[in-house]
Amino acid sequence: MNAPVKIETTLKDWETDQEVRWCPGCGDYAILKAVQRTLPQLGADPANTVFISGIGCSSRFPYYVESYGFHTIHGRAPAFATGAKLANPDLDIWLVTGDGDGLSIGGNHLMHVLRRNVNMQIMLFNNEIYGLTKGQASPTSREGTKSPSTPIGSYDHPARPAAFALGAGARFVGRGFDVSKHLPDVLKAAHAHQGAAFIEIFQNCIVYNKDVFNDFAAPKGAEDQQLWLENGKPMLFAKDGKGIALDRDKLELKVVDVVDGDWEAAGVIVHDVTNRSIAHMLVEMPFGPFPMALGVLYDDPRPTFEAAAMAEKAAASQGKEANLAKLLGKGQTWTVDGTAQDPV
């Protein structure tokens, strides 16, 4: 793989001439802007950037980014992206999916792209509802969600995207929400990660599931419920008045009060993005008793799938000649009016 050349662009360079067709006020607009703001900061090259999506509201995303884009079929975007990456590992691939696309119809592919560790950024817009098909409960909808398909309230247990990703073997798990000013930082960290980087982005569907994330993602007043994680920094929230500590007897996390800024005395954990055990606790941390863990929850790269594939191909090809004539005449051959030849 060649080292990417940094290209100077502005936000405008990443806008297409296509009219954006999400509902007015949809959280997707904010995510689009955050991405278009982040790409110039990364020095990304529009010619080398590919947005690949499945089906759903979120999956319209590629049409609005001035780069290469492939709007594929429902749930299968990870498979298309894997093929594209294996064919050209130099491509910088962003995958766009939603809770229905990525965790319901495409759950299998999402699992495998994560465990294989194909180098790409995977943005899962979680709005806990099917938007484009007009409001049915999705795999992340909370129990009791009333929708056209669950008029009395849903009774299946919701999937948790970040826990799913970590369980599937993801080496990067990040979280943000549509209107957060920190979202570009999470995207940048995901981009810097070599491997499959999974980002759950809470997104407000203002038509079918309005403000379900307001407890922690409201534009104002919910900051105390946000735990923004930073590598090497203590896990503090609520204006540093509270922190996350480890209950060593129960081996689980707990919320502690921090008095006079003395977080060490309160036993607050220092975030280590490479600690997989803590990452498992963070993705399982129930919102309510705990704040919402946001930022980079886990980041511990290991060799990528495409690098392994390329290395194997190079090693297997070493010293071998791609000679078609020889290949066709391989095995045991004979010549008419001649004699048998030894196997090649």
Added chain:
Amino acid sequence: MATAATAPQDGLPATPESVVVRFAGDSGDGMQLTGGQFTLSTALAGNDLATFPDFPAEIRAPQGTLFGVSAFQINFGSREINTAGDAPDVLVAMNPAALKTNIAALKPGGLVIADTGAFTKRNLDKAHYEANPLEDDSLAKYDLLAFDISEKTIEAVKPYGLGNKDALRSKNMWTLGLALWMFDRPREPIHDWLKAKFKSKPEIADANIAALDAGHAYGETAELAGPLKQVHIDPVPSAPGLYRTVTGAEAVSLGLVAGAQLASLPMFFGGYPITPASAILHHLARLKEFDVTTFQAEDEIAAICAAIGASYAGSLGITSSSGPGIALKGEAMGLAIMTELPLVIVNSQRGGPSTGLPTKTEQSDLYQAVYGRNGDAPMPVIAASSPGDAFEVAIEACRIAVQYMTPVMLLTDGYIANAAEPWKVPDPATFEPFPAEFLTEKNAVDDQGAETFLPYKRDEKGARPWVKPGTPGLMHRIGGIEKHELSGNIDYSPDNHQRMTDLRKGKIDGIAVPDQEVCLGNTSGKLAVVGWGSTFGPIHRAVDNARRQGRDVSHIHVRHIWPLPKNLGDLLRGFEHVLVPEMNTGQFKTVLRDQFLVDATPLTKTSGQPFQIAEMEEAIGKYFDGVEGNEGGEVPVNDDQLPHLESGHDDGSLKNQSSPQSQELGS
């Protein structure tokens, strides 16, 4: 000791036109190897031939059991050979289980050669024989040559100091020696082959050669005593050149590699394990030096989607499967049609519907191939007629995919995938290259006179440009939503969808397909037998036989299923009758009727077994027997018929090898 059987009926003539021999034994007896080497010596003797390896589906079959029998059938002759033969003239049975599972197929009066040394109480029990069939009169309607091959082998290799167990491993070579004598074949090529194979163990080579020679010498002795006699089959004149044997799965793989090379493209192959298609993945996984990337996906859908993703990024995407997997890939094929990206889909058909008969052959995915997608989704379909033909057809599939920017479906079947035939090794220098072209510059001028890029602007063939991501200045978006006929931007407008539907259809309809030729017989007359795919062999031979009887019948074999050759309708209308034999309930017949309004009559067979020549002859005969209205119909099930694959596992898996022959021969 030879035991002459009673009342031989019609044994082999001294110079038969063709002979069918089946070698059958335990999986451990090396029957595929024996068959492979006999094939080689037969090819060297200048006969035409066709083989069918018939090996157990079980991964490790217990010794001596009925389901552990491995067989290899070869049909060879002094005239063109088109099938592995209806019924064997000679059956070599290395143990009771082999006799039991294969005897029903033998022609009445055929010759059984059996190893009495393996007909022990234990082996007879395992084969569910209550009495030794070699000793009662249950084989009365056949010639029987039963003697202790095991003992004779041990005797022959004694000077080489091998233990009994090792010595018995040469049993297959002893048997091969006998077969070589019987058909007047030279031993030297096998000597040379054994010396090369056991280069580092010369004593093993010598022991095997001794066994081979002993078997050969025994023939002469036995001829004096019993039913065995030497027969001679004249060579068939064939083009000089280098030959090898090839299975359909090998030939498809080689053809795809050649196709990608001719297109100057790296190959990306996405596959998922399924019988009988997995062999293609296995072959290609070993050819990485040809810029081949193989990807075993999480499921059939991911396999095709990854292949499409790779085509999008500039490789030649290929995926392969069998019926159930092809069904899963349907939606993604639609996307490849909509986004107009090249893709080759290989369907090794098996019995269906659902899991059906994983290891049995059928041609029942034709509707699925031609019609099986949502929307108006036209896609070229071509079919291979034999293992060797699969090579050319695979190249043709790649050519159409790249030149017309379209997915292409290549149909083979379980029979073609596993069967072997002699193949004249082609010279790659004679292939016509079709290098893919990638657009790197803007291709249009807008209203203001500025250069612009239109991703769906078509060339004279109706193909849109192929643009690799990574190309500066040509960023664009594609997807499965209907798009504007030039810009490719989302466009739902009614007249645009009408135009795009017409353009997609027109592109496929306009694919340059060679005019249909008649492969045997006249271009008009009383009866045309029209086939496609692996029915080529039995149809060809039956038509040839009928013509030798003076009957006015022609064989038309169709390779291009969709679009059909433009002249096919007129050609068929030149015949009084059109008979369409196929291993389904009449699918191609429907297509022909639909496309050309010809009165095509079906001849169908769905027993998981290929047509026999005799069945085909009977069907043809009905057109000439003076009885009106009895033509066509359905061929009844014949359980004794072979080649006869063993049933597979419920999950559709077969053993972990492409073909025993290729594995044993180390090709």
